[in-house]
Amino acid sequence: MQENIKLIDLIIELVDARVPVASRNPDIDELGKGKSRIVLLNKSDLADASWNRRWMEYFEAQGAFALEVNSKSGSGIKAINSLVQKACAEKIARDRKRGIVNRPVRAMVVGIPNVGKSTFINSFAGKACTKTGNKPGVTKGKQWIRLNKDLELLDTPGILWPKFEDEQVGMHLAFIGSMNDEIIIMEELASDLLERLRLLYPDAVEQRYGISWADSSAGTLGEIARVRRCLLKGEALDLKKAADLLTDDFRSGRLGRMTLERPQEQDAEGQEKIQ
Numbered sequence: 066m067q068e069n070i071k072l073i074d075l076i077i078e079l080v081d082a083r084v085p086v087a088s089r090n091p092d093i094d095e096l097g098k099g100k101s102r103i104v105l106l107n108k109s110d111l112a113d114a115s116w117n118r119r120w121m122e123y124f125e126a127q128g129a130f131a132l133e134v135n136s137k138s139g140s141g142i143k144a145i146n147s148l149v150q151k152a153c154a155e156k157i158a159r160d161r162k163r164g165i166v167n168r169p170v171r172a173m174v175v176g177i178p179n180v181g182k183s184t185f186i187n188s189f190a191g192k193a194c195t196k197t198g199n200k201p202g203v204t205k206g207k208q209w210i211r212l213n214k215d216l217e218l219l220d221t222p223g224i225l226w227p228k229f230e231d232e233q234v235g236m237h238l239a240f241i242g243s244m245n246d247e248i249i250i251m252e253e254l255a256s257d258l259l260e261r262l263r264l265l266y267p268d269a270v271e272q273r274y275g276i277s278w279a280d281s282s283a284g285t286l287g288e289i290a291r292v293r294r295c296l297l298k299g300e301a302l303d304l305k306k307a308a309d310l311l312t313d314d315f316r317s318g319r320l321g322r323m324t325l326e327r328p329q330e331q332d333a334e335g336q337e338k339i340q
């Protein structure tokens with residue numbers, strides 16, 4: 066990644082719009098110092114529209130350029146080209162002063178696993194792109210995708226590792242399905258998710274399952290199991306099945322568009338500033 070960053074002018078950082086903080090690795094701020102930056106709120110179709118706007122403002126206030134996109138449908142992707150020109154305006158002007166014209170901006174896509182990097186590159190590069198192949202000397206062994214005369218993209222994205230050691234980050238990544246479910250106790254995860262949803266989207270849960278909130282998250286999960294007939298032999302409630310159902314409904318957007326992290330919480334902790 067460090068080697069690749071030397072070759073580029075612009076970092077296109079993908080974050081998950083539902084959890085824009087947990088899905089970042091702030092090390093990119095240090096790694097990408099001096100490079101232009103665009104933050105893309107990907108999977109914006111699964112996140113709350115009004116919070117998408119608030120998060121864009123948040124990242125812009127930190128000095129990045131930001132945009133909400135849906136890499137799966139291609140929505141928002143077209144607007145990136147003009148944003149690239151804005152984000153790299155200084156570099157383009159500098160080149161011009163030195164008499165360098167027609168040198169495309171070179172960009173690299175970075176993000177944590179599962180954030181949608183490959184989907185984004187496919188969508189952004191589309192079918193019209195051509196792989197420019199190796200460029201002798203400077204970029205030996207690297208494949209560049211020429212998107213247009215103004216922009217080239219490194220064809221392999223940079224993988225950032227999330228800050229798993231932070232408990233809340235781990236939990237939020239588990240909510241969106243970016244941790245291995247095999248190693249998670251799904252009933253506990255579902256209870257944690259219910260706690261968060263009770264705070265942020267209480268009506269959505271009640272409406273989807275036709276239930277009322279119980280005194281505890283475990284009780285609410287039991288209610289979901291009951292109304293959805295998640296039952297073990299002998300009619301005992303199958304809480305694991307209800308937990309899988311809930312997390313799947315959340316991850317696929319069937320519970321509605323939801324944003325689990327809010328910018329003001331970050332401001333309060335004074336974290337996550339892009340340098």
Ligand code: G4P
Binds near residue numbers: 178184
């Ligand atoms: P990565 O390279 O960063 O690891 O992520 P990748 O592109 O493989 O995407 C991970 C999953 O996220 C894929 O789903 C992909 O379709 C989905 N995805 C990417 N961008 C968006 C988006 O903007 N909105 C939505 N709703 N989903 C998105 P999958 O379940 O692994 O595959 P598939 O069933 O979609 O084929």
